[in-house]
Amino acid sequence: MFTPELLQKGLTWLLTTGLKILLIVIVVMVLTRISRGLARRLEKILLKGREDEESLKRARTLSGMIKQFLNSLIVIIAVMTVLAALDIQIGPLLATAGVAGLAISFAAQSLIKDVINGFFIILWDQIRVGDVIEVAGHSGVVESLNLKMTVLRSLDGNVHYVPNHLIDAVINMTKEYSQFVFDVGVSYFEDVDEVIRTLKEVDDGLRIDPVFSGHIIAPLEILGLDRFEDSAVIVRARTTTKPSKQWEISREFNRRLKKAFDRKGISIPFPHLTLFPGQNKEGQAAPLRVKLVAEKETINKGN
Numbered sequence: 001m002f003t004p005e006l007l008q009k010g011l012t013w014l015l016t017t018g019l020k021i022l023l024i025v026i027v028v029m030v031l032t033r034i035s036r037g038l039a040r041r042l043e044k045i046l047l048k049g050r051e052d053e054e055s056l057k058r059a060r061t062l063s064g065m066i067k068q069f070l071n072s073l074i075v076i077i078a079v080m081t082v083l084a085a086l087d088i089q090i091g092p093l094l095a096t097a098g099v100a101g102l103a104i105s106f107a108a109q110s111l112i113k114d115v116i117n118g119f120f121i122i123l124w125d126q127i128r129v130g131d132v133i134e135v136a137g138h139s140g141v142v143e144s145l146n147l148k149m150t151v152l153r154s155l156d157g158n159v160h161y162v163p164n165h166l167i168d169a170v171i172n173m174t175k176e177y178s179q180f181v182f183d184v185g186v187s188y189f190e191d192v193d194e195v196i197r198t199l200k201e202v203d204d205g206l207r208i209d210p211v212f213s214g215h216i217i218a219p220l221e222i223l224g225l226d227r228f229e230d231s232a233v234i235v236r237a238r239t240t241t242k243p244s245k246q247w248e249i250s251r252e253f254n255r256r257l258k259k260a261f262d263r264k265g266i267s268i269p270f271p272h273l274t275l276f277p278g279q280n281k282e283g284q285a286a287p288l289r290v291k292l293v294a295e296k297e298t299i300n301k302g303n
Contacts, residue, residue, distance in 0.1 A: 020085040028078045035070035039063040061128040061145055068146055111148070113165035118147035126170045132244055134171040136162050174243035177217055180250040182239070184257070185232035187267040195235055195266060196222055202256045203239070212252060215245040231271045 043063040121127055127135075127150060131142045138160040140152035150167065152160040186195050203220035207213050218240040226236035241249050261268060277285040 017085055021082055024078055024081050024085065028074055031074045032071060035067055035074065038070065039067035042066055060130070061122070064129065064144070065122060065146065110163065110165050114149065114163050115147045117167060118145075118150075118164035121145075121150075121164065121167065121170070122147075126172065130244075131175070132173045134173070135169070136166040138162055139171075173246075176243065178241050178243050178246040180239050180241070180246035182237045182250070182253065183226065184235045184237070185229065185268060186235065186261075187231075187269045188233060190233075190266055192225055192233065192235065194264070198260050198264060198266065199235070199237055199257070202253060202260050206249070206253060206256065212249060215242050215249055217241060231269045 040063065043059040122145070127133055127142055127145055129142050129145055133139065133142060133152070135150065135152075138152055138154070140154035140158075140160060142150065143153050143159070144151040148164065150162045150164060152162065154160060182199075184195065184199065186192075199220060199222060207216050207219065216239065221238045221240070223236040223238060226234045228234075239246070239249060239253070258268075260266075277288050279285045
C-alpha cells in the first residue's frame with residue numbers, strides 16, 4: 001500500500017537524487033557526442049588536406065582509438081558519480097576492487113600483454129583499419145583495432161578476433177604501396193626475349209587503360225629468367241600498385257597475357273616427361289619396348 005509518507009519520500013527522491021541521475025545521464029550523452037566530434041576533428045587534423053588512402057587509414061585508426069578511450073573514461077566517471085549520488089561509499093568499493101584486482105592480476109597477464117602490445121602496434125603505425133595483413137596465422141582486412149584485440153575479415157567472409165599478445169610479427173601487404181610478383185612459365189622451345197617483349201606490351205596496354213591506369217604506380221619490372229623447371233622456363237616480373245590493388249591488377253594482367261600468348265603462339269606448357277634410355281659400360285642400351293595401339297574406327301553403315 002502506498003502511504004502518504006512513502007509517496008512523499010518517493011517524490012523527494014525524484015526531485016533530488018532522481019534529478020541528479022538524470023542530469024548525469026544528460027551530461028554523459030553530451031560528452032559522448034563531444035567525444036565523437038573531437039574524434040572527427042582529430043581525423044581532419046591528421047589528414048591536413050590529404051586524401052590519399054594511407055593518410056585516411058592512419059587518421060581513422062587513431063581517431064577511433066581516441067573515441068574509444070574518451071567514451072570509456074566518460075562511462076567510468078559517470079558510474080562513480082551515480083554511485084555517489086545514491087550515497088554508496090566509493091572508498092570501500094575501490095579498496096575491495098584493489099584487493100580483488102591484486103588477486104586476479106596473475107590471471108590477467110594476457111590482458112596486460114594485449115594492452116602493451118596493442119599500444120606499440122598503434123604507436124609504430126604497423127596496422128591501420130583497412131589494411132590487408134597476416135598475423136598469428138590469420139590474414140584478412142583489418143575491420144577494427146584497439147588495445148585489446150585486432151579484428152580481421154578474411155576473403156571468405158570469416159571474422160578473426162586476434163588478441164594483441166599473440167601478435168609477434170606483422171605482415172602488412174598494403175603499407176604505402178603493394179607489389180605483385182609474376183612467375184610466367186613458357187616452353188623450352190620459346191624465345192625468352194619474345195616472351196619478355198610480350199610481358200611489356202601487356203603492361204603498356206594495362207597502364208593506358210583508364211580503368212586500371214590509376215591503380216598502377218610504376219611500369220612492370222622484368223626481373224629476368226628466374227629458373228629452369230621440369231617442363232618450363234620461368235620468367236619473373238614484378239608490378240607496383242596502390243595499396244590493396246595488386247590482386248585486381250594481377251588478375252587482369254594474367255587474363256590479357258593469356259590472350260597475347262594465344263595470338264603469338266607462345267606455349268604455356270603442361271607437365272611432360274622426356275625419357276633417355278640408360279647405357280651400360282659398353283655403350284649399349286637395353287631395348288626400349290614401345291607398343292603402339294591404334295584405335296580402330298568402326299563405321300556403322302546402318303546409321
